[in-house]
Amino acid sequence: MTNRLQTVPESLAAVLILGASVLAQPAGQQAATADQLQAGQRVFAAQCGFCHGRDAMGGETGPNLTRSAMVREDTTGDRVRSLLREGRTDKGMPAFRLSDADVTAMIAFIRDQRTKSESPGARRSVDPSDLQTGNAERGRAYFNGAGRCASCHSPSGDLSGVAGRLQGLELLQRMLYPSKSRAATAKITLRTGEVVTGTLAYRDEFVVAVTDSEGRYRSWQVRDVTFSVNNPLDAHVEQLAKYTDDDMHDVLAYLQTLR
Amino acid sequence: MTTCTTSWLISRRCVRALAPVVFGCVVLAQDATDGWTTYHGDYSGRRHSALTQLTPANVHQITLKWAFATGDTASIKGTPIVSNGIVYLTTPDNVWAIDARSAHQLWRYTYPANEGFHIGHRGVALHKNTVYFTTPDAHLVALNANDGKVKWNVVIADQKKGYWSTNAPLLIRDHLIVGVAGDFDNLPGVLKSIDPETGGTQWIFYSTPPPGTPGNPSDGATGGQMWMTGTYDPRLNLLFVGTGNPTPVLNGPARAGDNRWTDSIVAINPDTGKLAWGFQATRHDTHDWDAAEVPVLIDAPFNGSPSKLLLQASRNGYFYVLDRETGRSLLTKPFATTNWAKGVDQDGRPIPDPAKEPAPDGRLVAPDESGGTNYRSPSFDPTSGLLLVSAHDAYGIYFFKPDHGAYGWAGADYGVYGKSVLRAIDYRTGEIRWHHELGDGASGAGVLTTATGLTFTGDTAGNVLGLRTSDGKTLWHAAIGRVGNSPITYELDGRQFVLVGAGSSLYAWALPEPQ
Numbered sequence: 001m002t003n004r005l006q007t008v009p010e011s012l013a014a015v016l017i018l019g020a021s022v023l024a025q026p027a028g029q030q031a032a033t034a035d036q037l038q039a040g041q042r043v044f045a046a047q048c049g050f051c052h053g054r055d056a057m058g059g060e061t062g063p064n065l066t067r068s069a070m071v072r073e074d075t076t077g078d079r080v081r082s083l084l085r086e087g088r089t090d091k092g093m094p095a096f097r098l099s100d101a102d103v104t105a106m107i108a109f110i111r112d113q114r115t116k117s118e119s120p121g122a123r124r125s126v127d128p129s130d131l132q133t134g135n136a137e138r139g140r141a142y143f144n145g146a147g148r149c150a151s152c153h154s155p156s157g158d159l160s161g162v163a164g165r166l167q168g169l170e171l172l173q174r175m176l177y178p179s180k181s182r183a184a185t186a187k188i189t190l191r192t193g194e195v196v197t198g199t200l201a202y203r204d205e206f207v208v209a210v211t212d213s214e215g216r217y218r219s220w221q222v223r224d225v226t227f228s229v230n231n232p233l234d235a236h237v238e239q240l241a242k243y244t245d246d247d248m249h250d251v252l253a254y255l256q257t258l259r
Numbered sequence: 260m261t262t263c264t265t266s267w268l269i270s271r272r273c274v275r276a277l278a279p280v281v282f283g284c285v286v287l288a289q290d291a292t293d294g295w296t297t298y299h300g301d302y303s304g305r306r307h308s309a310l311t312q313l314t315p316a317n318v319h320q321i322t323l324k325w326a327f328a329t330g331d332t333a334s335i336k337g338t339p340i341v342s343n344g345i346v347y348l349t350t351p352d353n354v355w356a357i358d359a360r361s362a363h364q365l366w367r368y369t370y371p372a373n374e375g376f377h378i379g380h381r382g383v384a385l386h387k388n389t390v391y392f393t394t395p396d397a398h399l400v401a402l403n404a405n406d407g408k409v410k411w412n413v414v415i416a417d418q419k420k421g422y423w424s425t426n427a428p429l430l431i432r433d434h435l436i437v438g439v440a441g442d443f444d445n446l447p448g449v450l451k452s453i454d455p456e457t458g459g460t461q462w463i464f465y466s467t468p469p470p471g472t473p474g475n476p477s478d479g480a481t482g483g484q485m486w487m488t489g490t491y492d493p494r495l496n497l498l499f500v501g502t503g504n505p506t507p508v509l510n511g512p513a514r515a516g517d518n519r520w521t522d523s524i525v526a527i528n529p530d531t532g533k534l535a536w537g538f539q540a541t542r543h544d545t546h547d548w549d550a551a552e553v554p555v556l557i558d559a560p561f562n563g564s565p566s567k568l569l570l571q572a573s574r575n576g577y578f579y580v581l582d583r584e585t586g587r588s589l590l591t592k593p594f595a596t597t598n599w600a601k602g603v604d605q606d607g608r609p610i611p612d613p614a615k616e617p618a619p620d621g622r623l624v625a626p627d628e629s630g631g632t633n634y635r636s637p638s639f640d641p642t643s644g645l646l647l648v649s650a651h652d653a654y655g656i657y658f659f660k661p662d663h664g665a666y667g668w669a670g671a672d673y674g675v676y677g678k679s680v681l682r683a684i685d686y687r688t689g690e691i692r693w694h695h696e697l698g699d700g701a702s703g704a705g706v707l708t709t710a711t712g713l714t715f716t717g718d719t720a721g722n723v724l725g726l727r728t729s730d731g732k733t734l735w736h737a738a739i740g741r742v743g744n745s746p747i748t749y750e751l752d753g754r755q756f757v758l759v760g761a762g763s764s765l766y767a768w769a770l771p772e773p774q
Contacts, residue, residue: 046375
């Protein structure tokens with residue numbers, strides 16, 4: 001690969017038109033060359049395109065990377081590099097062994113795609129304005145009534161100001177299943193009679209583990225203990241089968257009033 | 260015996276199998292227990308082995324005989340093909356030939372770097388002394404089984420247009436049936452029959468019309484890719500293949516109508532490539548629910564009379580029983596969480612609820628895009644009459660607005676939550692006889708059953724499981740990492756091996772050697 005220093009007119013134009021400083025290259029980072037973008041696109045299409053889309057805007061199972069906060073904030077590329085090296089097997093993403101040059105080129109490609117995706121007419125995006133079909137008053141009634149949301153959540157407590165923290169699709173996704181929120185807790189009773197409580201750290205058919213109050217990881221064979229798990233997310237899973245699409249949009253409308 | 264020429268190794272076994280097996284070696288169960296010579300193990304797609312050394316009583320004693328680490332980062336999603344004591348293992352761009360006794364590597368073939376999708380690979384096909392391998396850029400490569408040297412390399416479909424291949428070819432006499440994928444572009448669904456000697460194309464079957472077709476038989480839809488390996492009934496001389504989703508994928512208005520033959524099971528004459536019948540599992544799909552899953556063939560009573568049946572647990576969450584001579588529906592019933600249909604029509608097809616089509620403000624739909632099941636194989640146990648399916652109860656949100664256009668994906672969708680459950684479906688009623696929870700997320704593990712009442716699969720936490728087929732009770736497990744393929748079994752030196760892939764390693768288990 002040659003190393004011509006060449007700015008890419010399309011992305012530069014978009015930056016100027018949008019006047020969005022977030023799109024500008026961070027200080028100390030050289031603008032991508034056309035060769036680099038092309039190489040990045042090639043590697044991305046072959047290795048990542050199926051899940052994340054050839055254009056990085058989302059495909060089967062993988063999220064739109066042009067809207068990924070991690071990619072946006074990772075100005076040095078170190079986090080993306082380490083993620084590729086380790087994979088994210090819990091989410092079904094394997095590890096990749098790619099050269100530094102390939103990864104750098106790929107990051108440049110994703111950034112360039114981000115610029116393109118923020119131009120008018122881009123496809124496969126969900127804008128907050130698309131989601132404004134609900135009725136906040138009905139949503140409030142559902143929140144306090146049939147939805148049983150109020151049994152765990154409060155507009156003046158944990159959800160105070162939620163509309164300022166999360167918007168649009170991200171708020172909708174977190175509302176339906178807040179996978180990164182409060183963890184499950186477990187109470188383990190050992191054969192000795194000792195009781196251990198803590199955050200559920202692992203559980204499968206054969207092993208259960210907690211992180212105890214001192215931050216220590218402790219695991220047991222399921223057959224050697226009795227245990228109970230309290231997972232606040234179970235209520236969200238149950239609710240998925242109950243929501244009508246109108247309910248879902250109404251509750252979203254209500255949450256958007258909690259500024 | 261002409262149909263025994265499917266493989267020179269199978270034919271050797273056929274001589275032994277003919278007497279005890281009613282159908283002979285060529286029909287539904289080949290019972291070639293000294294190898295696993297084709298993707299499904301036999302033409303029927305049952306993934307059921309006649310081997311009896313491992314039993315519910317002794318399976319807890321099995322030990323690791325060997326592990327083979329590919330050294331690659333790609334996960335093993337394919338079926339190892341085992342013949343004459345050699346295991347052929349694949350990942351995208353790679354084939355390994357290893358000794359089934361020792362895991363010693365005989366050779367490795369690496370395909371040149373290319374721009375095709377490197378999403379997974381299902382396995383090779385064998386014929387005489389040739390190994391057939393599909394590539395991410397939709398080529399078919401013939402390798403010398405002795406040393407992995409290339410004999411020839413032909414194009415199946417044009418990668419530049421958006422085709423790729425993960426397919427394990429299916430050999431039917433002198434026809435090598437090869438499929439491709441490609442739903443990021445509006446492309447006709449292509450299945451090819453290739454001459455295994457020369458690589459020449461014998462016929463092409465299109466599931467959706469090729470450009471220039473008069474009329475509008477698919478209502479404007481493209482797609483319907485046949486990316487999974489089909490099954491075959493020699494008596495009817497019919498090849499059965501599941502077809503994929505229509506394109507544009509999430510934009511329904513662009514292709515109002517049923518969109519035949521997308522999301523269908525098609526029966527094809529393997530000599531001519533002509534369609535005998537088609538059955539649409541999802542008409543007018545707007546959720547990416549390929550009906551590519553294995554069409555499992557069984558001969559068994561249905562409503563009191565002996566029947567030639569075809570079973571499919573489909574990605575849309577429904578279980579189908581068809582009469583495979585005619586394609587007529589006998590039973591349609593959900594096996595996973597679904598909320599997208601308003602009932603089932605008189606032809607056994609679920610009636611899509613228009614309110615669950617992708618919309619600008621999003622629709623909460625079950626199953627999600629990865630489906631009620633997927634490419635991971637089910638297994639049919641003839642003793643219990645159970646089809647064991649690795650099911651996925653999941654919700655996704657689906658979006659489409661006109662701005663998304665009418666090309667390729669044409670919309671957006673996001674998984675919300677899912678969990679995996681092994682379900683034992685009674686083929687006669689569609690009732691779930693038992694289920695076994697496999698954990699949050701989607702399992703990539705297929706299912707294997709054996710004649711002694713054993714079931715092998717994997718959970719989402721990373722355990723390979725040995726279960727009792729009659730009730731799903733766990734009899735054995737090992738934490739080897741997430742199982743990403745469908746387990747197989749074969750006999751070698753008088754011992755029964757079970758092979759399972761997890762991550763980029765392949766594991767071989769058997770009972771301890773007698774002292």
